[in-house]
Amino acid sequence: MSSFDLSVLLFLQLAFILTVCRATALVFKRLGQSQVVSEMIAGVLMGPSLMGWLWPEWSAYLFPAESKPILFALSQVGLVLYMFLIGVEFDLDLIKSRMRSAASVSLAGIVVPFSLGAALASYLVGDSQLFSARTTVMQAMLFMGAAMSITAFPMLARIIFEQGLSKTALGTLALAAGSLDDAAAWCVLAVVLASFQNRPELAVYAIGGGLLFGALALLGLRRWLRPLGQKVEQEGEISPALLVFVLALVMLGAWFTDYIQIYAVFGAFVMGIAMPRGKFAAELHRTIYPLTTAFLLPVFFVYSGLNTRIGLLNTVSLWLLAGVVLLAATLGKGVACYAAARWHGESHREAMAVGALMNARGLMELIILNIGLQRGIIEPGLFAIMVMMAIITTLMATPIFERVYGKPARRLQQQPGGAGSPG
């Protein structure tokens, strides 16, 4: 296929992807579900698990192998811009303000699922449907531990925000714990990816390069950008020229972290943290968020769905394993966070809400899983099991949260824009 043919097909793919996402969102919104759930499921539906199985010819026509590099590139651009915005909204002060209780909830929410995940991995690592042959026991344990510890931080933040809980004890606790957990899980993943090099010096480059990048961005760049932050504060808006400059920085960070073999999303996230706060951050959100979430991110969900083959789970033992993974994920994250919050003196209702929100894996889990699959750490069988776990833990979050927060929350959620954001 020529470049032109591929671009014609891309328009059809995008029209189809956006339409299916929209239709799925309509159904799931009626069921009281968040948008991220509907997009995760829409992605799986458009992949081999449903569309490729029911209509193999249409599926082969719409998503031929030749078009994969373009879809992958678009999805990566979307992810990078999205993770950048997550970084932009990452609030260090908030974590400092609730350090003690946040630390204990987030510690529970990372130690318990990590341990359970690592234990499961040590038991599963020989299975060629689950882990690739070249994955060591240690790498499998670290990856599975990190993957279990993920929290759908963006979704959690959006729900807290929409319910008007941002300034409450519950809201601050959940936001601080969630962001700490995600940051920790991403660091572990960076170590896994770095260690997953054949030559040890490459791991040194990756870890050393990552640390250097983090230091340069968070200490040097951040300070250097401060005057620009003040300029935007005075002028009230970000100029097109400054936006181009910021986007160039984001792309450079994404490239560098990809190049040293950690991953583009880290670079983008760290660049986001380095941006000035206040009006500058708000303007970045205003200019980048709408098109990124409405247009580019759905491509990532589909790309992820194209990799998800639920049909691979064709034995009873694999389905049993899927159940065990789901149980471990929920016990390790949701229940452990509930317990930590209760232990810290929160009411049953608040602790349940925190547990449900922390338990949702959302988009973040799909990112980490796709990295693992693409790097050859895990195999399509475990990928499918983990995607199901991610979808189900995310599905559970909104109903539990709504139930413990009752009707007032439900009334608030029906305000415009209440469909939630990809997590």
Added chain:
Amino acid sequence: MSSFDLSVLLFLQLAFILTVCRATALVFKRLGQSQVVSEMIAGVLMGPSLMGWLWPEWSAYLFPAESKPILFALSQVGLVLYMFLIGVEFDLDLIKSRMRSAASVSLAGIVVPFSLGAALASYLVGDSQLFSARTTVMQAMLFMGAAMSITAFPMLARIIFEQGLSKTALGTLALAAGSLDDAAAWCVLAVVLASFQNRPELAVYAIGGGLLFGALALLGLRRWLRPLGQKVEQEGEISPALLVFVLALVMLGAWFTDYIQIYAVFGAFVMGIAMPRGKFAAELHRTIYPLTTAFLLPVFFVYSGLNTRIGLLNTVSLWLLAGVVLLAATLGKGVACYAAARWHGESHREAMAVGALMNARGLMELIILNIGLQRGIIEPGLFAIMVMMAIITTLMATPIFERVYGKPARRLQQQPGGAGSPG
């Protein structure tokens, strides 16, 4: 290269493209030039005309052939979103209000350059550096005529808007004449593209399909979307769900017009015209414009620049021809529009301003040239000549306009965001 390698490279390409565009814009802004000029030139500089010539190895590393489909796809997505916004801002009422004078300026601005272009083409059509062997005399004349008649409508609109001339006689005249001219040139191009089929029934599909699409969008869809326009008017903002729906429509229109072998930009433009006006249109602009112009459009300028080989102009006669083309373009468009405006009773100063603005070809010319090259109507030699004509006519516009509008205009232009928009 794997999908992953290509996406790593894409981040580097984007970082490089955005940085070069930013640096070029800084230089050209100081020279009092608009942003579109600097981006057109930045694109040419990153192509074989400069970077590929000075640093062939770096150029081959940064823009390998394998990455072209991804850059092309991204640039097409950017163009389609941009042309959609141009359609959204297309103001039919404005044209109606100044019908008589606008008609005479726009008629002059299309009949004269079209005739000169067609005459040139009839003389040049046998040359294998300029036109492909399978281009007929009639097609060459139509294409060259349409390409000569293009106006950088978005740039014209931005300059009028920035100078606060939107409601003045001059502003209304220029906006109405510019939009009429562009619409006419695009229609001629559609006919050329349709006629450029080997089999006549394909031309029928193209023209018939285009007319059907236009009728469905402008009569059916436009009416059908009206309640959504009222909803947005009441709510004050476009919901994420509605944005996804609109983007799906745009992609569908782009796909359909590509599929029937006219071109995606038509579909997007027509979809834009079909959108409700008022708050709905403003919200589409707010959500789509920033990332499209800051992030995606620069990729198109580079893609166009990668196709531009000024080194092909290696004979005196080709440089002479370039001069003749530039002269014909400026006489045909700028001088003819000046004369028509004078004849209609405008002052010398106003007529000069209208002529200068109408003469700029901007981004619109690059679009039509890239279509011609990609469809095999013109050859790289003529492409390079026409790109130079587009750049020089665009370069001329701002200084002439500034000079006839003097210091007050210059003071206004130094306001934030005054760098102009891609035309």
